[in-house]
Amino acid sequence: MSASVMSEYLARAEQNYPVYLAAEWSPSFPVAIAMTLHALRVSYEVRKMLNCSGRLPTAQEIFALLTLSFGGGILSALMLGKPQPWLVNNGMIPTYTLVYLAVGFCPQDWVFRILRMLSPASDVFLAAVDGAIRGYGVTATGVEMVRDMEGPISESLTAMIIIGTVLGCGGGIIEDVIQFSKRSWNFRTPTLLQRPNFDIGITFSSVLFYIFSTRTWSFAAQHPGLIGAEWIDGLIELLVPHLTPETARGVCGLFCAGSLAYKAVGDHVRYNRLMSPAMPNTQKTEVVEETKKDQ
Template sequence: MAQSSLSGYAPVQQLAEGFPALLRAQWTAGGDAALLPIGIFATLHAVRVAYDVRKGMQLAGRQPLAQELFAMLTFSFGGAILTALLLGRTQMWLENSTTLPLYAGVYLLMARAPGDVVYRALRSLSPVSDVFLAGVDGLIRGYGVTAAGVDLVRKTLKGQPVADSLVAWIVIGTVMGSGGGIIDDVLQFSRPTWSLRAPTMFKRISLDVRVSFCATVGYILTTHAWSFAERAPGFPLSALLDRLLALVPHLSDQEAHLISGLLCSAVLSTAAHFRAAEYSASERAAAALALRKKNDAAASSNDEDNEEEDDDDDDEEDDIYSD
């Protein structure tokens, strides 16, 4: 096996080795014993998705709680749902007894907390809250696309025909990181009325899909996981393509997991900063429109009252002259 291009950087090696354990860390009470049997990063990811769903509902119009919760869970587990369907495996969110209650509980706090305290706190901290949560989501997504996406196919399913399919690696990796948005794009779960439509991704590819695709392809290239000479020896250009692939700096799987997470985090947090500004502008516009409608309604009500008073005065004058 070729030596990693980062093998001489001890801090990178330590970070790469500790990265999976960091993402699986649980809430503790200061010791080694877990305070709650749920992951810290899983909790933050649930907060990120719930926050984004609530923001969308806030502008588009609130929906019944069950409908909002269903949309939230679709965005949370969409990648795992599509991956399991494509590979014929058990749904991953069913294999853990705490995942579904965690995400459902977080959204209930985001949508129905007394005084709307959770949502208002995050909005008051924007754009810092948006950038921080997007950065955490990027770390999780980069790791999920590579370790739970590509590696699921090429390692966990090793020995099966799909494990040797480059197409399967790319599709599963991309879907794992963007499945929730793809499902919503097709079935409109986040809208008041659900409908089946042609995906807009065929016209304009979303950032989530692009990030997931690039992270997937980057992981395959940098780990040198694919060799044409090994997997497609009969292809006339195999030797040439392998020489081109050899020019790509080589990383170990752990290093590539870390680099993928950091790059996804950087891209998504940067995008979140700009989206936070756009959302604040939309909030102000919506508030101004609501105030204008309220003032128009009040003015209209005053006009009607004045007309009724004028009608009463006319009736009194008619009564005077009738005498």
């Protein structure tokens, strides 16, 4: 494939990336396909988690599903004083609830069984879609949402990094602290403060790459009197390619999609081991807790 053909293909992909994410099933069923697949991904993962740790009352399982799905939007909107996305979008709660009811409570359990029969292909596909959505969301929605704010916060590197990262994995952070996937909730020290976290790592890396590859923020422009500001900007210029926002979002989407797809393979093996009759329940509980720390 020639360089010109490859460049043309990449240009079309960059242009169509947000179009694909916003595409709906049909005018008579105006629900985004990407949102439906994300609901299926989270529902599938919640169901697997509960299969290992124990099922909960239906309302509690749905609450856990919704919090994991919307947690990033909830926290970022609270920090910026914005309306909650799940309140603005009339279709979010019904879509995620119905998808989870299909995965968790379908007669004969056929939806979950089909996903398991197709595993690990189903795990990898849904994880890749989740990654593509996350890569676009933390950049176009997270970082750019901060830049669109009025006042000094629009130029805050701290706000861009925190909002972008939290938007991508806030649900897991809430679960890590409150443990709402258990029958009785308990506050605990966040494990992200105790050990590296895979999801936070890839999200944080994507946000940083987007900010500096698009030259959204520079030390010399924001803090001209800072010692070494120009040297730091020069180092960024040397190490990080200068990309358009559209290209940078595509790169972040590919990175998140590939990373989560790779992780899904390991999660598939771990789940099969957890569901093995040979594993004692006490050991199964310990492995589940360790697995949740990496979410």
